[in-house]
Amino acid sequence: MWVFVSFRVVPPGPLVEVTPVVGGSRVPGRGWCRRVLSVVGSSVRAVIRAFLFALDPTDAQAEAFRSHCGAQRYAYNFGLELIRANLEQRAAERTYDIGEDQLTPPVSCSAYSLRRAWNEAKDKRAPWWAQNSKEAYSSGLANLATALSNWSSSRSGARAGPRVGFPRFKGRRARLSCRFTTGAFGLGPDRRHVQLPRIGQVRTHESTRRLARKVEAGIARIRSATLSWQRGRWHVAFSVELPDPTPPARAGGRVVGADLGITSLAVLSTGEVVPNPRHLDAALTALRRVQRQASRRRGPDRRTRTVGSNRWAKTKARIAALHTRVANARRDGLHKLSTRLVRSHDVVVVEDLNVAGMVRNHRLARHIAGLGMAELRRQLDYKTTDAGVRLVVADRWFPSSKTCSACGAVRAKLTLAQRQFVCESCGARLDRDYNAARNLAALADQAVLGELRPDVKRPAGNPRKTGMAGNGYRHGKAQIMSQGRLREVATP
DSSP, X not given: OEEEEOEEEOSSSSOOBOOOOTTOOOOTTSOOOOEEEOOTTOOSOEEEEEEEEEBOXXXXXXXXXXXXXXXXXXHHHHHHHHXXXXXXXXXXXXXXXXXXXXSOOOOOOSHHHHHHHHHHHHHHHOTTGGGSOHHHHHHHHHHXXXXXXXXXXXXXXOXXXXXXXXXXXXXXXXXXXXXXXXXXXXXXXXXXEEEETTTEEEEBSXXXXXXXXXXXXXXXXXXXXXXXXXXXXXXXXXXXXXXXXXXXXXXXXXXXXXXXXXXXXXXXXXSOEEEOOOHHHHHHHHHHHHHHHHHHSOOOBTTTTBOOOHHHHHHHHHHHHHHHHHHHHHHHHHHHHHHHHHHHXXXXXXXXXXXXXXXXXXXXXXXXXXXXXHHHHHHHHXXXXXXXXXXXXXXXXXXXXXXXXXXXXXXXXXXXXXXXXXXXXXXXXXXXXHHHHHHHHHHGGGEETXXXXXXXXXXXXXXXXXXXXXXXXXXXXXXXXXXXXXXXXOXX
16 A cells, blocks of 8 residues: 655755645645655656555564554653753743843754753663664654644744644553664565564565565665554555656546535546445444443543453454444545546546535534545545646635536525526526536636636636635645636646
8 A cells, every 4th residue: 555745856956855835735644745855967756655564463573563652652752841841941930030041041842952862861761762773762752843843833824724732742542653764674575574673574464565576676765664553453654765757648638527425425527426335324333332332341541540441442442443444445445436537537627625614514524524535635636646637626616516517607506405406597407416527527628728718608606715724735736726716736
């Protein structure tokens, strides 16, 4: 399993990193960044891909995994305690009218300074530190430095998007993760094992041949390895640098508009209706049963320091397994749909939906969240880039459902209960989702050199426009059109 993150290599110049381009900032905990790298004498685009493999560790290796992840959390909390103590001390001194030049010197928030402070205190604070790789502690301090940088830039207004709060301490229930950037890590010789520092070779649940072939051919370079506990088992993700030649743009005119919904997962402008599998609804009965069982078990209690019983832990594992099965089934269906759209069409048109606002409707929140709209958007983003397909993203205020696909007239009001669109001007009658898909497909013809053609009839709709911080598109290749109605994700 791999995830696409785009990096561009531009000659000439030394190796540098430039701030994310428009639309490429990462929302905390979601999405990806797009940065620009330059390498001397190179004219080929380089991309960073993450290859994710499930692991089958032994009991001793699983214990070592938890130890490394705990060490990462311990170093993170150590650095945060140091920073908070310094900030609180300086704040207390200011209350006594002490001059800024006489205050306690501030502690640097850089990863280098935090690692130096950790190396000076680790023998006293954590005499057991040698049991784990030094990378476990370095990754925790690096994560803290990033969190502090995000907080500082958000506080000063240099960071767009929602306000980022001050980092908090990580408890034992925090997500288990540890990153290795140096040391002996990589693939095993038999394509069924991976090598991790201080842990050794760990058997994988699946073959690593997809990455091994690229490494053996000399076209891939493994940059780092991230160990994590997710979806009920241990995984390792390799960050790999690969050459990515610009794919030839498709010259065909096969256009498809996809309107996402709840009754149907997607309605295409070709007339095809993709049914909604409703994986979560099918598993609700089993989920309710095991969740009621968990509520009757003796769970952990922080107030009384009670540890959860073994039966409670087993029931929680069954709940996690059910959620994992639903997520895997949903992701598999979205991959099949996005791959089919990219392979059979030259232009794909979708909407920029405000999913965060849609889930505020408590009656439809569960059904909307179970669709995976953002995941489909992410998959279409990198798959169209790889295949040379043009991805057009309609503005979220474009009235695709209220516009007649036959004459272009716009209705003033259309409730969710009205599943049939009836045009009051030309009398056209068709399904509202199919009508919206046809309107989306028509937008592909209106984009000429990044602008809307002036001879195309445009509905009045809602004149409200959104700014860059609130457009909801965070995958890095969005371009705001001049009229604010259309954004196109152009191929490289």
